[in-house]
Amino acid sequence: MKYLIRIVIPILFLNPTESFGQVEFEKGYFLDAEGKRVECLIKNLGWFENPTSFDYKLNESSEILTRTISNTKVFAIGTEVKYKKYIVEVDLSSDNVDELTADKNPSFTEKEVFLRQLIEGELNLFNYIEGNVQRFFISNEEIEPTQLIYKRYRVDAFNVGVNNKYKGQLKYLFTCGDKISTQNISYAKSSLLNYVKKVYECKGLKYQQYRESNSGLFNAKVKLGYRITSHTIETERGSGGFGSNIISEDLDASNGPVFGLEFEYTLPFMKNKLSIPLNVIYQSASYEKSDTELYPNDHTFRMEYSSIEIYPSIRYNYFLNKSSSLGFSAGFVMDLILNDLNQLEITDGTKPVVLDDPFFETNSASNFILAANFKSGNYYAEISYGLNRNLSNFSSNWNSKYSYLNFIVGYTIFTSK
Known part of the structure; x- marks a missing residue:
């Protein structure tokens, strides 16, 4: 995941005017x-x-x-x-x-x-x-x-x-x-x-x-993709102050499909170059890892997490020809949790004990997202990177850093002026 990010982030910030005509x-x-x-x-x-x-x-x-x-x-x-x-x-x-x-x-x-x-x-x-x-x-x-x-x-x-x-x-x-x-x-x-x-x-x-032909275009897309995640859990061990240690554990990646809809309104100026997309995306992730540094006893850490992500963006489109374009966007993600499970299962005794610690509760959170897309006719492809999202309960000494990389394809199902 980290190596992919090093490759993708420069692409998302590439200045296309240096490489592509319009x-x-x-x-x-x-x-x-x-x-x-x-x-x-x-x-x-x-x-x-x-x-x-x-x-x-x-x-x-x-x-x-x-x-x-x-x-x-x-x-x-x-x-x-x-x-x-x-x-x-x-x-x-x-x-x-x-x-x-x-x-x-x-x-x-x-x-x-x-x-x-x-x-x-x-x-x-x-x-x-x-x-x-x-x-x-x-x-x-x-x-x-x-x-x-x-x-x-x-x-x-x-x-x-x-x-x-x-x-x-x-x-x-x-x-x-x-x-x-x-x-x-x-x-x-x-x-x-x-x-x-x-x-x-x-x-x-x-x-x-006299009127421009691109006055206020609206379209809707269906989107399907694959998400690669990075999830790090941190906790503070000790009594606080200088006697505390920050323990960090990278969970195994939980990669899987994402799907949803995008509604896009193209502003009636700047020749279709500026638009406002609204995405509604479903995602689900699960993690399981044994004997992490998060807890002193023998244990298994389990996490399940699914949500609806809603995010408005601002997108700038660079036209390659009359039917194809590159788009670069930035948005703010609001994450609405549908289901979550966070458990520590202590396995150092004869009988496993499951701790449903309220401090592990997954909170609805938000983050920024950067995206680059290519559109040709009704077909659409996108790479997007979601910056760190803290899923942990903010009142606890647990911290969760969740980021992701999406590879998405889409198809325009509706266009109207």
């Missing part, structure tokens, strides 16, 4: 400061916040160049991404309750930004994200992009008010008579998009929507 440059174009259109390949980072620059290549074999907001009017990637440069008045007031002020009016700051275009037509809808603040803008042939006003403010120590002026702005600038109400629109991307599209359809007008 599909990042996609067909697009930009307009320079004079409005000249240049066809190129743009590095699509799936930006969460609005960028101020981007990398591009004129062709597959050319060098990587960079353009900034200072020398670019527009850049776009297919029908997924389009950013336009504007000088706008934007309110960046925080929406966090602890940071709200008593002023219900927006506090505008003039900024030169790339606004992300969501809908293009008679009415244009944009969004802008900076930090944890998201703002939406609208424009038409007569007005430049103007922020849709939404601001939460402090009424008193216990109440929060909301300035929903954006509803009136939409009703004034883009409506279809009384057929579509602005009353139930929330200040959220999906709600605003839904309203604008309904008005376009009501008026019989054409529009262009």
Whole structure:
């Protein structure tokens, strides 16, 4: 087990960008400061916040160049991404309750930004994200992009008010008579998009929507694997202080199968690179060892332990091609014990005596886990390492170090957007 760990841990921390390429440059174009259109390949980072620059290549074999907001009017990637440069008045007031002020009016700051275009037509809808603040803008042939006003403010120590002026702005600038109400629109991307599209359809007008194809992917996998464990028991012998000795015993490995499910949600930005998996795994282990250093008399130590491990993780995916990827993740395991047995059987007399010492009780515990995986289509393979987990009763002088190495295969049984 220890030799395997020395091999696996460097693999889990390998920087794959040094060894593997990714599909990042996609067909697009930009307009320079004079409005000249240049066809190129743009590095699509799936930006969460609005960028101020981007990398591009004129062709597959050319060098990587960079353009900034200072020398670019527009850049776009297919029908997924389009950013336009504007000088706008934007309110960046925080929406966090602890940071709200008593002023219900927006506090505008003039900024030169790339606004992300969501809908293009008679009415244009944009969004802008900076930090944890998201703002939406609208424009038409007569007005430049103007922020849709939404601001939460402090009424008193216990109440929060909301300035929903954006509803009136939409009703004034883009409506279809009384057929579509602005009353139930929330200040959220999906709600605003839904309203604008309904008005376009009501008026019989054409529009262009820019949207990424990877908006919020969910999948579920079945997983089956083999676990190699390492389990060390420690106890303190003596009266404490300088007269005490720490006795340690490595139990024989209890290797066996593990199985369970993984539910994974891919975040709707960064081009499917960031996801949040939730694993539910069943494992079982048993140990038996005679005449250890843990107890002075002749004895046999027995331990049985089964549990459900539940662990959320954060995973970063590196795409090798359109159907294959490498993933690297870290998670926190919560261990729910189903069954446990811890016994010392004293065998130095004529009749064996079994001690069910409450100090040996196995506790539900937690640990961190590191994993690397390879995915191709619906097929999945994973190596993961669970760091030390203390299974002993924390009120006792017994200490248990349980770690493990998993080799897992899986298959995607469900995918939905």
